[in-house]
C-alpha cells in the first residue's frame with residue numbers, strides 16, 4: 379500500500395506551483411500535487427499528482443485527509459473566495475493542516491480592487507478558522523512582463539503603463555516558490571506570520587525600459603499612460619473588467635509612490651538576496667528581442 383504524502387500543493391501546475399514542486403522534489407519532500415486536469419501534470423520524483431477541483435468539495439477530502447501542510451493558491455476568478463473557502467472548510471474537518479496561503483501584497487477585505495479584496499476575504503476567514511496559518515503576500519511578479527509587455531517591446535520597442543515615475547520592488551515568482559518551499563518543509567516556526575515578499579530594489583517602468591535597452595542594445599521607451607488610456611488598451615486585449623480595475627488600482631498606488639517599500643523577508647527567509655530584475659531580463663532576453 380502506498381502512503382499519501384502529508385503535504386498538499388494547490389496551484390501546482392502554475393507559475394509558482396511548478397518551481398515549488400521542483401524545490402520540494404529536489405529536497406525529497408513527498409508531495410501531493412493538485413490539478414483539475416492531469417494532462418498538466420509534470421512527473422517529478424517524490425511528487426504524486428491527483429485530480430481535484432476547489433469548486434467541488436467532495437473532490438477535496440482525499441487530498442486533504444492526511445495533510446499536515448497545504449499550499450493554497452489559485453489564480454483570480456470571481457469564484458476564488460468560494461473555492462478557497464471550500465479548501466478551508468474541508469481542512470477544518472480534519473483539523474491538522476497548516477495552511478500556507480499565497481495571497482497578495484495588496485490584500486485587504488475592504489479594498490476596491492477585486493483581486494486584493496478576494497485575497498483579503500480569504501485571509502480573514504483563515505485567521506479565524508482555528509487552523510494553523512502563514513500568509514505570503516507577494517508584490518508584482520517579473521514573470522508578468524513575459525506576455526503583453528514583452529510583445530510591445532518586441533514589436534514597438536515601447537512599454538505602456540499607467541504608473542508614471544512610481545516604483546515597485548518587483549520580484550521573481552521563483553523566489554516566492556522557494557520561500558513557500560522553505561516554509562512548507564517546516565511550517566510550525568512560521569505560524570501566524572504574514573510575510574510581504576518583494577524584490578530587493580524598487581524600480582519604475584522607465585528604469586525597467588533602460589535595463590531592457592541595455593540587454594537588447596537598442597532603445598526601449600517607456601510611454602506614461604493615463605488610467606483611461608491604459609483601460610482602453612487592456613480592454614482591447616480582452617482583459618476582464620475586474621482584472622483591469624485591479625491593475626489600474628495597483629498602477630495608481632505605484633504612481634502615487636505608495637508601492638515602493640522593500641521588504642527584507644525574501645532575503646531573510648532564503649538567506650540570500652532576492653533575484654534581480656537585471657538578471658531576469660538577461661535570462662529572458664529572447665522574449666523581448
Ligand SMILES: NC(=O)c1ccc[n+]([C@@H]2O[C@H](COP(=O)([O-])OP(=O)(O)OC[C@H]3O[C@@H](n4cnc5c(N)ncnc54)[C@H](OP(=O)(O)O)[C@@H]3O)[C@@H](O)[C@H]2O)c1
Nearest residue numbers: 389390391392393394413414431432433452453517518519
Ligand atoms: N501576478 C502577480 O504579479 C501576482 C502578485 C501577487 C499575487 N498574485 C497571486 O498569485 C496567484 C496566481 O499564481 P500563479 O501565477 O502561480 O497562478 P497560475 O500560473 O495562473 O496558475 C493557477 C493555478 O491555480 C490552479 N487552480 C485554479 N483554480 C483551481 C481550482 N478550482 N481547483 C484546483 N486548482 C485550481 C490551477 O490548476 P489547474 O489549472 O492545473 O487545475 C493552476 O495551477 C493569484 O492568486 C494572484 O492573485 C499574483
